[in-house]
Amino acid sequence: MTDGIELERDGEVARLTLRRPEKMNAISFGMWSAIPGIVADVERDPAVTVLVLTGAGTDFSAGADIGEFRDLRSSADGAATYDKAVEAAVAALASMRKPSVAMIRGNCIGGGCQLAVASDFRFAAEGSRFGITPSKLGIVYHFDSTRQLVSLVGPANARYFLLSGLLVDAVRAREMGLVNEVFPAGALEESTLDFVRTLGSRSQASIRGMNRIIEKIVAGQAEPDSEVDELRAAAVHGEDYAEGVAAFLERRPPNFTFR
Structure with missing residues (x-):
């Protein structure tokens, strides 16, 4: 080091x-x-x-x-x-x-x-x-x-x-x-x-996707692009989304697995 x-x-x-x-x-x-x-x-x-x-x-x-x-x-x-x-x-x-x-x-x-x-x-x-x-x-x-x-x-x-x-x-x-x-x-x-x-308890798929979108906005991007669309689509089809919705409906803490 x-x-x-x-x-x-x-x-x-x-x-x-x-x-x-x-x-x-x-x-x-x-x-x-x-x-x-x-x-x-x-x-x-x-x-x-x-x-x-x-x-x-x-x-x-x-x-x-x-x-x-x-x-x-x-x-x-x-x-x-x-x-x-x-x-x-x-x-x-x-x-x-x-x-x-x-x-x-x-x-x-x-x-x-x-x-x-x-x-x-x-x-x-x-x-x-x-x-x-x-x-x-x-x-x-x-x-x-x-x-x-x-x-x-x-x-x-x-x-x-x-x-x-x-x-x-x-x-x-x-x-x-x-x-x-x-x-x-x-x-x-x-x-x-x-x-x-x-x-650490939140969906890491959500956190990393939103962090990337915020970076783009700070850099001056005004409209979504293909990367933004891909990030959002991947989240909807990911395990964290299914777990988050299930946990909300079952009134329990979510167990997110994305790393």
Whole structure:
């Protein structure tokens, strides 16, 4: 495993941990580069239903490791290579069929917030801080990450984050639409895992099909296409649909089998 990043599996849950607590989990080039392969492994693992992203210690992530920029982003070619690694990590997360949940403590800033926004859900502890800071570095933010941010918080709040570079607390982030839920710090882990267990109890055929359709809508697609039609037809003819209807009529919990 790449230094600074760790993947663990616990039953149906995979946990990707940014593990550089001495640097507030700043994301190195190697960590960015490792994320697509980790996500692909999670997607392929039939035992896993949900990916949880978090940070070791007191922070989610303070962002990209700026200390690398003088060496890795000092030329146009170097900047392009670095950006491709970031874009690939974001794209891998955003295109997952299995749901992803960012569990956030402390600082969630810059590239850390970029990873959180690329996830499907964001749960935060009280006292967490959020910000996206390209305007402090003379960087124009990545297009796909900007689109994802706008889809979450709207253009006015996206401008607030991107143009000002100011930080907001977890409560304000929830009001702006960036965060789904805010919990007391001591309750974050169990509250997040309770939601993860809820996701695991649902039809995975439904979850993955709907996640793909939402991805298409966020990307700007306005009408269904053949893939959407195929996803919906496969669901109607699948075992989960038959089980879901039977369980509802028999007033019992469903036993979904799709993996």
